[in-house]
Amino acid sequence: MSYETIERSRTALTKEDFASDQMVKWCPGCGSHAILAALENVFPKIGYRKENFCLVSGIGCASRFPYYVNTYGFHGIHGRANPIATGIRVSNGQLSVWVISGDGDSMAIGGNHFIHAIRRNIDLNILLFNNQIYGLTKGQYSPTTPFGSKTKTSPQGTIEEPFMPGELVLGARGTFFARVVDNNLRLMQDVMLEAAKHNGTSVVEFLQNCIIFNDQTHASITNKDTASDKQLILRDGEPMVFGKNKDKGIILGERGLEVVTIGENGVREEDILIHDMYQQDAGLHLMLAKMSLPDYPIALGVIRSATAPTYDQLLEDQIHEAQRTSKIRNVDELLNSGDTWTI
């Protein structure tokens, strides 16, 4: 219930309240700049006291993020942002904890922690910067690099299948998954606000460009000229329509999702699926998350936001229950419990 219970700022905050005095050292043109701008815009809208935000990162280009935002911040070690954030959140339920992580940090070295944080439904907001490459070590393939990609460590092309983060999140019984592109500031802000409101682990995948080592890796999706045909922006309660003329849509056919054109083959507007991001069953959410070019558009926005108890809240509940029922209320009572003898 953190969104309702974290203490709010008594004064209206602005972007400047979160601006850091540190020089931002990402490459010019890196997608991280836009994500930083979106986050600085959205934090005041969330409305918590500025001291209640805490950013946690691992290692990688993205992990410099906490230094560029004036909140409490923790720059951890490679792959371990999620357990560090877990410890912070479990210790203090008044903190809004944001994990900044990349496809190396959370998909490779920290893959185990990533799925377990999600499985436990710790109340964290995980921002997963997916540029499909190792940038900080200068251009080796990552677990999300497409099959066959030529990189410094795969001169003949990779021979391993990539992870799709959405599949991992839902496979780990995730309660919140959203996907955004780094050139849509408005969508990034909307989605981050939804992530903040969600109680439990929220994962937002950013399709991010690495201008130096993997330029244009998401261009087929993000290119402004073709985006409307390649992107399905999901909004809860609205039909899944896309395309320049808003005439394409998604229906659930006999063999799964199908792309249709409204007006063709007898397809009417009311045949198009309506997005229900709060649906408990993850089946349709998984199908949406898995849609890929060229047969489907890429699903963006909040794909899933299901309600489930969070680990941190359940732990607090157990503590309250134990304090209510246990005979042992302090350590002296513990020391004197059971068999004792006086000499």
Add this chain to the structure above:
Amino acid sequence: MTNNKFKIIEKESVAVKFVGDSGDGMQLTGTLFSDASALKGNDLATFPDFPAEIRAPHNTVAGVSGFQVHIGKEIRTIGDKCDVLVAMNPASLKANLKWASIGSTIIVDADAFVDKAIEKAGYVCNPLEDGCLSGYNIIPAPISSSAKRVGAECGLDMKAAERTKNMFALGIVAFIFDRDIETLAKLINAKFKKKPEIAKANTEVLKAGYIYAESIEAIHSRFHVATADLPKGKYRNIAGNTATAWGLLAAAERSKRPLFLGSYPITPATDILVELAKHKSLNAKVMQCEDEIAGICSSIGAAFAGSLAVTTTSGPGLSLKSEAIGLAVMTELPVVIVDVQRAGPSTGMPTKSEQADLYQALFGRNGECSCIVLAATSPGDCFISAYMAAKLAMEHMSPVILLSDGYIGQGSELFRIPKVADLPSITPPVAQPNEADFAPYRRDEKLVRRWALPGTEGLRHRIGGLEKTDGKGEVSTDPLNHEKMVKYRHEKVMRVADEIPEQEVIGEKEGDLLVVSWGGTYGQTLVAVKNLQKQGKKISLAHFKYIMPLPKNTNEIFKQFKKIVVCELNCGQFADYLRMTYPDYAYLKYNKVQGLPFTTEELTEKFNQLTEEK
């Protein structure tokens, strides 16, 4: 129930070992005997000897479970060898005969010595008949059959009745040591509170065993064991791992910082995790993590957020945590890392004890990476050691590695119950809201930085594994700044020497031989040194608990002795560390790496030899 036909043997101390198949209830039998002895006024120490396998095949040596208890006037060890061995089957006799002293009393369940079981244990012929036990006082008692008969009379079915056989054995031992049957009955009733019919049957079988012992001709003598001459107070029996858990809870209560434990099960440290998980009523937030790394990383996060953060593990887990310990050193956060050492390397011998993680605790990280290292010295000492580890971690904003080991972690001893209010105070350097001139790496005279908790107004800051500028805490690659920060971090740890007690010497402050030991070997080295002191040898003991930094008077102590011998359960790690720190002395080494504790006998012999040699 005293009887004049028995000779009473006066003993300062006696070790009794109960051994049997995994399911024979040896742990319960041993615990009941220990508790009854404590109630009778004996000092005591116990050690459970579990098989590595959970349920090894029935009647095999691999499946033998044991429990040793040493009772008497002043008890420091579980006893090198036992004076009374209770063996419930041939396999347990085979596995434990080497731990019975020559001439000891061995009580066996004669009903279990049938051909098949004898063969399964690996004996060629029946050891009760072939004369191989002639050096011992063997009491073959019809334990199973008697238990079955008495149990059935109490209304139990045959299977349940047979399960009470451990109580018949306990009855025999109770007679030999004149333990009060009513006390034992009370303990049994408490144990089986929810099953009164089982409690009743067990009590009847216990009494039957006692009467049997009294009436047969095979028992000629009874022991009178000297009672403890302990300071007045309230006592309990406590296992080391439990004491560690409770010491941490006490530190949390005293410092008013909530306890957070991030841990992953690993033998022989799991008991601490299990124990703390029971105490949510004391606001202990206990997380069983997905792995060892998550265990420490969640603890580091919890420390940042203001908890008394702890992770518990054994050697292989400490290896996995190395990088994260470096992060805790760099971020200068208080994290207690408990390593209940076991025999390594790699998986090694998980259920056996060793002291071979010292190098790892001192040096096992990348970069110049000092942290505070303590070693608990006995099961009861785990309480105050864990408490002090937490105190030093929080007051000095540093990770602390607390070394325990399988022997003291699983062993137990009599423990004088302290009052939490009497323990040393703990005052963590928590920064106040809007503290003037706050900077995350500004240091006080002890070189300790402030603990600025997320959520506090006016203290927003960033920390992390990258090198930071002195004071302000911004990321820095400046060469001179790095060198300064490296030295600060090390010096901060060294200044802990100003806070810890001076090293104690047991015996004269000068002499022929100084025995140096550390951690879990205290009981054995103390007894051996005292033995020789009684014989007039000029021998003293310096047993170390504070390892990094070492107590300030260490060098002064070493100067006063002709010889120094460092005893440890490894190949000489502490000796090497001392040589590195105080190179002026020729350190003799006495080592054992068998997964077993020292025996007082072997130590006494070695020390005697060293004092004789010129």
